[in-house]
Amino acid sequence: METRQEAVTGTIGCAAAALGTLVGIAAWLPYGRKGLFGAFEGETNADVFWLGLPVMALSGAATALTVLAAVRGRWRRALGLAAATAGLAAFGYAFDVLAAPQALQDCGPPC
Structure with missing residues (x-):
């Protein structure tokens, strides 16, 4: 009986990780689109x-x-x-992983 419960728990964990990954990618998409395709010149x-x-x-x-x-x-x-998540957040802020292209940052209000 315990092996079945462990299997269900493992499946729930994998599903949660997959869903969290998809949410992270969905949060990244607006920044990624601007950084890869929507740049000035x-x-x-x-x-x-x-x-x-x-x-x-x-x-x-x-x-x-x-x-x-x-x-x-x-x-x-x-x-x-939670410490791993905080470390990833610190890495992201340190390297500005959601930065727009430099031209969009320098352009000002008309862009």
């Missing part, structure tokens, strides 16, 4: 794709697993996952 920012997408996807998965661990009462695991 054709300027693009590939860092938005190479850094932004993985950071947002991993952060979404880690956040979903943090919530799942907290709901299940696994506080140590939840704290570890």
Whole structure:
């Protein structure tokens, strides 16, 4: 009986991680679209794709697993996952992974 419960718990965890990843990607899409396609004079920012997408996807998965661990009462695991999420957020802010292309930042109000 316990193996079935563990299998259900594992399936729920995988589904939560997949859903969190999709939410992270959905949150990244507006920034990624501007960085890759919507730039002034054709300027693009590939860092938005190479850094932004993985950071947002991993952060979404880690956040979903943090919530799942907290709901299940696994506080140590939840704290570890929360620390991982905070580390990913710090990395994202340090490297400005959601930055628009430089031309859009410098253009001012008309853009």
